[in-house]
Amino acid sequence: QKEVEQNSGPLSVPEGAIASLNCTYSDRGSQSFFWYRQYSGKSPELIMSIYSNGDKEDGRFTAQLNKASQYVSLLIRDSQPSDSATYLCAGTGSGYSTLTFGKGTMLLVSP
Amino acid sequence: EAGVTQFPSHSVIEKGQTVTLRCDPISGHDNLYWYRRVMGKEIKFLLHFVKESKQDESGMPNNRFLAERTGGTYSTLKVQPAELEDSGVYFCASSLRLNTEAFFGQGTRLTVV
Numbered sequence: 598q599k600e601v602e603q604n605s606g607p608l609s610v611p612e613g614a615i616a617s618l619n620c621t622y623s624d625r626g627s628q629s630f631f632w633y634r635q636y637s638g639k640s641p642e643l644i645m646s647i648y649s650n651g652d653k654e655d656g657r658f659t660a661q662l663n664k665a666s667q668y669v670s671l672l673i674r675d676s677q678p679s680d681s682a683t684y685l686c687a688g689t690g691s692g693y694s695t696l697t698f699g700k701g702t703m704l705l706v707s708p
Numbered sequence: 709e710a711g712v713t714q715f716p717s718h719s720v721i722e723k724g725q726t727v728t729l730r731c732d733p734i735s736g737h738d739n740l741y742w743y744r745r746v747m748g749k750e751i752k753f754l755l756h757f758v759k760e761s762k763q764d765e766s767g768m769p770n771n772r773f774l775a776e777r778t779g780g781t782y783s784t785l786k787v788q789p790a791e792l793e794d795s796g797v798y799f800c801a802s803s804l805r806l807n808t809e810a811f812f813g814q815g816t817r818l819t820v821v
Contacts, residue, residue, distance in 0.1 A: 601750075633812075640799065640814040694739065694756070696741075701750070
């Protein structure tokens, strides 16, 4: 069974710090990975996608993918209280495009 | 451009009743997905349409769930008859191409009492 694992948290960081969110996956054939941010009672909002090994940066966000270790991470630089949310890691498998989600990590950024 | 929209946002029904959820994907997105999150669990896949065809319905829990996408535009998900364990948040998502970014609607919170 394909699984995506995340630490449920909460991960607490002070404002201005770097938040590091991690995710592992079991399906070695997984191709594409996505990070979604979800505020309480709201829909998942796509913030990053990554398709190949290495780093991908977009503003304050950096996604990292290591397919050999089956590991995906999201770094949030200069964390703001508005970044407080649940971050969902999701991946697609080989030959299909449906998403397998982790349970999410709650991030709390304190002023 | 409008995002993925879902209706209703909330629904409370009694066990045994029927409920129909609707999803309007982003215009031009051929791929439409239904997902569900039950309390305390991760978001799980239900089914995937490509245009009007069911590409993958391996996540549908049982035959009480029926999804349609007539004409390849909006989709409906009917639960008949509803059971208590069907309670949860039902999300719809759409994407332009396979294996690319999927954008989610705001979800329908279904409560079966």
